[in-house]
Amino acid sequence: MMPFLGYFNGDFIPLLFLGDETGTVGQLVDAFAEHVVDIRVARRDAEYFARHNGRELDLSESVAAAGIGPLDTVYMGYR
């Protein structure tokens, strides 16, 4: 597990999160969203997006291929 810092659009606060660095970006976003969606942000029938260093990520690519390193910040939300 790798620590990273995430913020989900519509929430009020970024969070420290331990995520699986061997999985895909989509899996990482799904796991992070469990701390936000239906918690403080209402669930919507929409796809997620993820951005890192100003670049929109392909949710199917691996975390490593996306270049997300320890304590990097990832911006997520509903598309």
Added chain:
Amino acid sequence: MSLLKREEWFDLSRRLDWTPRYVPADELFPSDFSAGEAGAKGDWSTWDEPYKVSYREYMHLQRQKETSVYAVKTALERAKFLERADPRWKAVMKAHYGAVAIGEYVAGMAEARMGRWAPSAAWRNVSVLGLLDEFRHTQIQLIFPHSFLADSPQWDWAQKAYHSNEWAALAAKHILDDMLLTSSAVDLAVLLTFVFETGFTNLQFLGMAMDAMEEGDVEFSTLLSSIQTDEARHSQQGSAVLDILVKEDPEHAQYLVDKAFWRCWRLFGVLTGPAMDYYTPLENRRMSFKEFMEEWVVDQFQRSVEDHGLKLPWYWDIFLSELDYEHHSLHMGVWFWRPTVWWDPAAGASAPERKWLAEKYPDWEETWGPMWDTIGKNIREGNELKSLPQTFPVLCNICQLPISSSYNWTAVKDDWTLLTKDLNGRRHYFCSEPCQWIFEQEQDKYDQHLSLVDRFLAGMIDPPDLGGALVYMGITPDVSGKDALEYAWAFDTEEVAPS
């Protein structure tokens, strides 16, 4: 023999400077502790406080204040105010005592530093009275909550908070250590007495005193008013110091004012903001936090700064915009992470309260309403667990408070990132440009401090989860915060638009 008139002896009793013969002057008053580099050339013999009090007069006045405060305390113990006190008001008092009581002792140490190192005897005399003030404040703010211990062990955090690793206490300790215990006498006079006390203590000691009186809490109101009359006197040290410092080094004077104002804004934003706009029962609120800030802090501070020939801080526009959102964010953070604090926070999000908030803050409903809707829905559906934290927020490496994503809110719409600074192999995070700027001005001073999140990442919290963090912070189950009204607010939804 007739007695001298006061005006004939007063200056003789306060201007006791002499020329040392047994030690060099710079050993008696080392620069780092005394005037510092910025104030080294100042003519401190001209230092003059506007309100002059002799030691005898001081003791007479303080005795009267003490008699008055304890008379009220004794009378109200009979009335047993606490038994009928609103739980939300208890939250105000518990947060206050934990955050302030031992902080007053630290302020006493700062006054003692000025009493020893200040480069003027007249000033040192005033500081000694300030030292006695602050120790009195510590004592009465420890003895009052002590009498409430049978009600809840949370009151014990008046004593305990500053001796713990609890996150809010760490934030308070960081600012007090920075400004009060590691600065020269000249610098801390500006940081503490000009900005902290002249600029901000009105918020907690006048604003909350008014709310306390509305709440019927005469004891707390009397206590706060008794303290504020002392603050008003000893805070004059800062203005008198600025009169001299601005002539010698206006750039340094401006830096001190800019740094202190932002640090105080963050501290009072988390302490007084939620208390005024969320904890105080609606029917007893006289002003919103923003209105109180505008009247008692913004206007007065602006006049004070201009009177000394200084400019408003460079981040003034950022500060003014934060009046609309920062404390709302901090409040939601405190409420959601309520198991980590020593008081029971009130959500303050019932339908009538949200209507009041929307009147005072036109963007409130659009910004905060949807999140409180989701939280309230979970509560109503019996999913309390979803209203409790499972992970950590990111903390700012200066103010030590949770970073709110509402900073640069408009920019967040398209993209978002954190303000960071890499230094000595470590990444530091900041809630705002002013906090980052403060870090960069004295980064050697701040670099080694670890925020609670840094300590988590360094393996100092075991097990590395929220339960481990509670143990690390010293928060026991009987102290751990709960919703003040046992979620009654979530069922008062009449006026809330469906989400």
